[in-house]
Amino acid sequence: MTFHFIFADKEEQRTKKTKNSPSCLGYPVSIFFIVVNEFCERFSYYGMKAVLVLYFKYFIGWDNDLSTTIYHTFVALCYLTPILGAIIADSWLGKTIVYLSIVYTIGQVIMAISAIHDITDTNRDGTPDNMTFHTAMSMLGLMLIALGTGGIKPCVAAFGGDQFEEHQEKQRSTFFSIFYLSINAGSLLSTLITPILRAQECGIYSKQSCFPLAFGVPAALMVVALIVFIAGHSMYIMESPKGNILLRVMKCIGFAIKNRFNHRSKQHPKREHWMDWAEEKYDKLLIAQVKMVLKVLFLYIPLPMFWALFDQQGSRWTLQATTMDGNFGAFIIQPDQMQIVNPILIVIMVPIMDSAVYPLIKKCHINFTPLRRMTVGMLLASLAFVAAALLQIQIDQTMPNFPSSSQIQVKFLNLENTSVPVEVEGQEPWKTIIKRKVTNGLLNDGANFTIVNEEGQTCHYILQLGFGSSYTVLIPSTFSFGESCTENIKAIQDIEPNGIHMAWQVIQYFLMTCGEVVFSVTGLDFSYAQAPSNMKSVLQAGWLLTVAVGNIIVLIVAEAGSLPDQWAEYVLFASLLVAVSIIFAVMAYFYTYMDPMEIEAKFMDLEPEEKKRKELGMTTKDNLAYVNNETSNNTDDKQTKI
Numbered sequence: 001m002t003f004h005f006i007f008a009d010k011e012e013q014r015t016k017k018t019k020n021s022p023s024c025l026g027y028p029v030s031i032f033f034i035v036v037n038e039f040c041e042r043f044s045y046y047g048m049k050a051v052l053v054l055y056f057k058y059f060i061g062w063d064n065d066l067s068t069t070i071y072h073t074f075v076a077l078c079y080l081t082p083i084l085g086a087i088i089a090d091s092w093l094g095k096t097i098v099y100l101s102i103v104y105t106i107g108q109v110i111m112a113i114s115a116i117h118d119i120t121d122t123n124r125d126g127t128p129d130n131m132t133f134h135t136a137m138s139m140l141g142l143m144l145i146a147l148g149t150g151g152i153k154p155c156v157a158a159f160g161g162d163q164f165e166e167h168q169e170k171q172r173s174t175f176f177s178i179f180y181l182s183i184n185a186g187s188l189l190s191t192l193i194t195p196i197l198r199a200q201e202c203g204i205y206s207k208q209s210c211f212p213l214a215f216g217v218p219a220a221l222m223v224v225a226l227i228v229f230i231a232g233h234s235m236y237i238m239e240s241p242k243g244n245i246l247l248r249v250m251k252c253i254g255f256a257i258k259n260r261f262n263h264r265s266k267q268h269p270k271r272e273h274w275m276d277w278a279e280e281k282y283d284k285l286l287i288a289q290v291k292m293v294l295k296v297l298f299l300y301i302p303l304p305m306f307w308a309l310f311d312q313q314g315s316r317w318t319l320q321a322t323t324m325d326g327n328f329g330a331f332i333i334q335p336d337q338m339q340i341v342n343p344i345l346i347v348i349m350v351p352i353m354d355s356a357v358y359p360l361i362k363k364c365h366i367n368f369t370p371l372r373r374m375t376v377g378m379l380l381a382s383l384a385f386v387a388a389a390l391l392q393i394q395i396d397q398t399m400p401n402f403p404s405s406s407q408i409q410v411k412f413l414n415l416e417n418t419s420v421p422v423e424v425e426g427q428e429p430w431k432t433i434i435k436r437k438v439t440n441g442l443l444n445d446g447a448n449f450t451i452v453n454e455e456g457q458t459c460h461y462i463l464q465l466g467f468g469s470s471y472t473v474l475i476p477s478t479f480s481f482g483e484s485c486t487e488n489i490k491a492i493q494d495i496e497p498n499g500i501h502m503a504w505q506v507i508q509y510f511l512m513t514c515g516e517v518v519f520s521v522t523g524l525d526f527s528y529a530q531a532p533s534n535m536k537s538v539l540q541a542g543w544l545l546t547v548a549v550g551n552i553i554v555l556i557v558a559e560a561g562s563l564p565d566q567w568a569e570y571v572l573f574a575s576l577l578v579a580v581s582i583i584f585a586v587m588a589y590f591y592t593y594m595d596p597m598e599i600e601a602k603f604m605d606l607e608p609e610e611k612k613r614k615e616l617g618m619t620t621k622d623n624l625a626y627v628n629n630e631t632s633n634n635t636d637d638k639q640t641k642i
Contacts, residue, residue, distance in 0.1 A: 027171050028163040033232030035182045038156055040225035041101075042186030044108060045149050047194035047218040049075070054198065055211050059115060060135055074142050079548035081150025082541040097155050101226045104148025108219035110141035115211035118204040126206035153544050158536040161528045163237055166597065169529075174354065176525045181350045188343035194218065195337075245534050252282045252290055285603040289532035292594055296530050297542050299371070299587055305580040306519055307550025308557070309381045309573050310512065313339055315554075317388065317505065320566070323395050324502040325466070338505055345513035353517050370526040371588035377519025378581040382574040384511035389570035391504050396567065398499040413472070413492070459485035466497020532596050 052074070056067035113119070114137035120130040128134055160179055164172040198214035201207040256278035263277070271277060275287050275294070321335035361368045403409045414420050459481055463471065474490040523543060531539040557576070563569045 026168070027175070028235070028237075030163045030232050030235040030237070031160055031175055033228055033235070034156060034160045034163070035178055037225045037229040038179060039182040039186045040221045040228065041104075041149070041152070041156075042183045043190040044104075044186075044218040044222040044225065045078075045145075045190075046187040047190030047221070048108065048111065048145070048215055050191050050194045051198045051211065051214045054209075055115065055138070055215075058209065059117070059211055060138065061131065074146060076548055076551060077143075077146035078150045079153075079544055079551070081147055082153045082544040084147070084151055097152050097159060097229060098226070100148045100151035100155075101222070101229065102148075103144050104152070105219065105222045105226055107141045107144025107146075107148055108215065108222045110137055110144065112212050112215040112219050114138040114141060115215050117206075117208055121205060124205040126203070126208055150544075153540070155540075157524055158528060158531075158540050159236075161536065172528075173525050176528070177350050177354050177521055180521045180524065181347060184343040184346035184350075188340060188347065190218065191337075191340050191343070246538055248286065249290055249293065249535070249538070252278050252286055253294075255281050256287075285600060288599055288603050289535060289596075292530065292532050292596055292599065293535050293538060295591075295594070296527065296539055299584075299591060300542055300546055302580045302584040302587070303374075303523070303543075303546040304549035304553055305577050306378050306381055306515075307547045308553040309385055309550075309577055310516060311547070311551055312554060312573075313342060313509070313512065316566070316570075317508070320388065320392060320395070321502055321505060323399060323498055324500050324505070325498045326502045328503070333502055335502075338502060338509070341506060341509040342513055342516075345510060346517065349513055349517045350521065353521075369588075369593075370522045370529075371584075371591060373518045373522040374526070375581055375585045375588060377515040377517070377522070378577055378584065380511050380515030380518070382577040382581065384508045384515065385570045385574035385577070387508040387511060388505075389567040389574065391500070391508065392565075392567035392570060394504075395498075395500050396565070398496075400495050411494075413474070457481040461486045461489050463491050469493065469497040470495035530594055530596065533600060 053067050053071050056062045056070060060067075062070070114134050117126065117128045117134075120128045120133055122129050157176070157179060160175060161172055164175070194214050194217065197217055198209055198211060200210040200213060202210035202213055253275070256275050259277040259280065260274055273291060275291050278287055278290075318336050318339065321338045324335075326333040326335065326338075358368070412422055461473075463473070465471070470493070472492040472494055474492065476488050476490070479485065479488055524540075527539045527543050528536055557569075557573065563572065
């Protein structure tokens, strides 16, 4: 429940919750609508994102570099816009989700429309005649999606946590696990289904890759998400807007800094906390709440390094998979499909951790606090990159030696039946014998080539291929159609197939997923539990902002490092995260867990006395002495100290 400076007594608050929150099996019924909404929204987001780069490249016609740049710009916006959502969310959390979901849905619909090539295909040749229209529509759609998905990111989790009463701490913790499970379930299904939809052919006048369907289904899921969320409106616990709390926080911090600077001389007595310099203008409750927020945000400083490693599953690890063998016998896994391993393991690991691992650790009388869990999660992620580095070393041993930036590669093809000596002048003396080379072998995958002439005659040639292999197929001038047309066709193997199986990547995915479960799920719950009652979305936005910063770190390290070997870059990232984990562990050791409800209640009790002191004109020193006297009787100072 968000308070927004409404200070009703606890009994009144409990009555409101019981009246407005029907329960089932000890859980508020309202969270059912929230979880379903999150599942549909995540399906919509990940489904659209799964085919976005291919849409840029094959529909819009951009090259790989521009497609990648726009793609990552969009993802960055999706993790920066949560700040905007947090600005308005704590004013009216429920309606913020509704309004931004409408914007989100409109964006998805626009994306689906932008992919309909028949709209501008006036000559019906299958190619849009006005690509500017499609590009402008898609950019508008992506901006609305980024605003919508980013805006509601910090809202939904916090809103779900608000549905629980004070005594339902265990149920709230389980909710966050289910909430995170719904995210990965949506991601898993959309990553499997949307590429299949894209591979279909559709169109009115000409059949093309069905991007409209690939974007249309996520748009439909977003409509479902909006309807489901609105359907549960009568069961939600919501408060009326009471002003922009984030703006007040920023003004309070700014005044404290300014006032401290104006009283920097030694003649002014020091205060216990630098935020206490805001007491001349702001009430102690707001100052105490700001202290709680700043205390948690300080812990967020090392967290981006985890996301710097985690988000490389979609970049470096996918590129690593392109150099591996994806033949699993009964089916073939493409390199970009290996990312599915993460949501699959999430769906498996979250229940196991909640129902088995954590209870077992508790029975062993180990105090596995949230911050300790997060530290373990960071170390597991670093181990995942160590595993990736070891795997990369094995892959490098099977890879051909490509020319560097200071070298060239010359290829000679000898189509004769005898060996021919070749000597290249102007370089260091070297000789080679170019022999006739024809490779026929049982490799991983087959390709069926069809040669067609103007008269319609065909010749079918089957060549067994392998992941990562390269062949040159030679059709001689003596080629002729007929039953024996393939006899003169020659296939020359330039690069051997990948020798390391893609299944070895499961090890690093498993370690990374275990790290994600104990890091991210715990972080969501920790952010909510340690947040003041009216600033939960602010901390949720701060948590998501660490993801954006983590992606920036990847660019900085990858560009500044310029390491010649990929395995060395993996080791670099693993080392950086280990160092950051040690720093975070030290910070966690000195962190004292807070009870925001108890702290806020203490200051609410002091509020009448605060007004009396201000009326009597008591000095700041007197105020501090009074507060210190009031807090000296607290039996658990470590728990409540700000």
